[in-house]
Amino acid sequence: MFCLIDVINYYLQLAKALFRRRFLNTRLLSLFCGILLSLFAVPESNAASIKIACIGDSVTYGLHVDDRETNSYPAQLEKLLGAGYDVKNFGVSGATLLRNGHHPYSSTEAFKSAIKFDPDVVVIDLGLNDTDPRDWPDHRDEFRADYSWLIEQFHKANPDVRIYISILTPIFESHPRFKSSTRDWAEEIRDIIPVIAKANHTELIDLHTPLFARPDLFPDAIHPNTEGASILALTVYQAITGNHGGLKLTEGYGDHMVLPHGEILHLTGEADRNEVVTLQFDQLTFHTRADMNGRWTVALPAQRPGGPYTLRFSTATKSVQLQDIYFGELWLCSGQSNMDFPVSRSAEASLAQAMINQPTIRLLHYKNAASTDPIWWSQEVLDKTNQLHFFSGQWETLNSANVNDFSAVGYFFAQRLHQKLNIPIGIIQVSVGGSNAESWIDRKTLEDNPRLVDMFIDWRDSDLIMPWCRERAAKNLANAHNPLQRHPYEPAYNFEAGIAPLLQLPIRGVIWYQGESNTHNVELYEHLFPVLVKSWRKQWKRDLPFFYVQLSELNRPSWPVFRDAQRRLADVTLNSAMVVSSDLGEPDQVHYVHKKAVGDRLANLALEKVYHLPGVHGESPLGFKVSKEVTGLKIEFKNTGGKLRTSDGLGLRGFELQDAKGNWHTAQARIEGNHVLLERADVRDADAVAYAWQPFPNANLINGYGLPASTFILDVP
DSSP, X not given: OHHHHHHHHHHHHHHHHHHHXXXXXXXXXXXXXXXXXXXXXXXXXXSOOEEEEEEESHHHHTTTOTTHHHHSHHHHHHHHHOTTEEEEEEEOTTOXXXXXXXXXXXXXXXXXXXXXXXXXXXXXXXXXXXXXXXXXXXXXXXXXXXXXXXXXXXXXXXXXXXXXXXXXXXOOTTSTTIIIIIHHHHHHHHHHHHHHHHHHTOEEEEOSHHHHTOGGGOTTSSSOOHHHHHHHHHHHHHHHHOOOOSOEEOTTOOTTOEEESSSOEEEEEEOSTTOEEEEEETTEEEEEEOOXXXXXXXXXXXXXXXXXXXEEEEOSSOEEEEEEEEEEEEEEEEESHHHHOBGGGSTTHHHHHHTOOOTTEEEEEEEESXXXXXXXXXXXXXXXXXXXXXXXXXXXXXXXXXXHHSBHHHHHHHHHHHHHHOSOEEEEEEEOTTOOGGGGSOHHHHHTOTXXXXXXXXXXXXXXXXXXXXXXXXXXXXXXXXXXXXXXXXXXXXXXXXXXXXXXXXXXXXXXXXXXXXXXXXXXXXXXXXXXXXXXXXXXXXXXXXXXXXXXXOSOTTHHHHHHHHHHHHHHSTTEEEEOOTTTOBTTBSSOSOOHHHHHHHHHHHHHHTSOOTTOXXXXXXXXXXXXXXXXXXXXXXXXXXXXXXXXXXXXXXXXXXXXXXXXXXXXXXXXXXXXXXXXXXXXXXXXXXXXXXXXOOOOEEOTTSOBOOOEEEEOO
């Protein structure tokens, strides 16, 4: 028996040598070892194992992980890898990569032990502590050389060792040095590490991205807990083995979907490392290969509108079919409750049901795991929210049930596009009642913005967040045990859970209805909205048209100022336009029921500005200039549509003048062609002129297309 074990160990060592020299990948090596051990029933302890050394700081060590001996990421990695692997944790809390740092890893006993371990695989995750003010300012220029030196020590001990170096895990905003140094220095290190990997011919593991949207797993903003360690273990496991779970398509793809026509489509997904992925479509075949991280992209030539088609994706071991696929136009509708407002509650519900016989309109409704009504959420919902599973849905053809539940604004928008373009339309709904703008902006954008980064700090007690949002979140989270429990009103949450999964879908544009939950701070919203639009365009890598709805009439004092800010935002946000809805509101109901007009107006903006359809107009008249005339004050407008008029055929209403003391006076006004003349006798003393400057105004100016004029206030020169 002793001789048999020696023979088996000989073959195991030979297999490991082939693995080190890249002739065997980890999966084949594991398979070979497993077969050998099972054939001869040799105890695992008697067999040569693949030795993996995890080098790092406190994240590797498992600081703040419950029962670190069992739950640190190296310990969990060993469980994932299974028999035939020996994973050792050589993490040292507080260690720096820099040899001149305050606690150099190269001077620790753990480093010496790791060299003696003679590993087959080394995984290095160092650099987090080098962001300390004692280290990076003085020694940053030594980082690349010191990292290369560390790598070389393992190569000297074992020339065939496989080395992976890691992009740093996240550091979150509540870290005490986040703004003063850590944020920027950690970013510098993350940018340097791929350069080091390339120069030293090591492999690279991204430990940052899988955890960047999970602040709930970092109790002290820098160390992941047990669940965070499990995500690290899985990430390292996938990097070492190349096993990503086989063929998968990117979220948002599914049967019945609509893909954009007229452009090359880069269809994406995951597979195991280096697997060949084949796409079969309409008697055409395309091949691609998954990269080192299991990601693949296949280019589908531009298609004409139409369908249905079948797309079949396959590897050697698995296939996925997308059936009933059409090519047409793909739009996203998003925002808060007035976008979330369903067809069933709209005044046009019966009309919507009468229009469902449209087989080439397709809906993807990402429904919420729970409402944000004043209720306590269950533990199941709390867990789903933390895991970024708050939204779920699939593509569907129209039927009575799904139309009833879908956004009324989004549905009528899609119907109008379909009617005028006569091609398939896909519309995606991702919305949350009561959600604020900051919840829809990606984390990196907020972190890098000096005015917005503080929104993350104790957001549930922050004056930067609307009090109503904080109160409602507190109600929903009353049963939460995690002090970092997440919620869709938290900054960045809705982007991370709802928008990020859709970024591989090549949408044509966005319709947006949101703002009610930011009316407490109009100046902040004027900063937030352009940041949001810019961030989405950057993430999608497209200059997305962005059409949004101005808040309607409602008896809330701050709303006139907010509506005027929204008017101005159209001028500073390129490739955007605004729909006015002030003729549809109700005095005491934020959720007015006449939503078809809003959807139609948004669609008209798209038809005019994106599809350049003649004779279609969606923009309301906007006052933009005041000048003094002999007969009074002249107000000039954009988007007059030929000639201004009143909605009811009566005299013009809604104009006011403000005098030098700040008092407001009703102004006598009349329409003269494409401008308005104010006739008040004391206009010479006016400081400002305003239109529809009440929360629920009695105003009646419209343009030649029948669209209501926007609220505005302008200084008198």
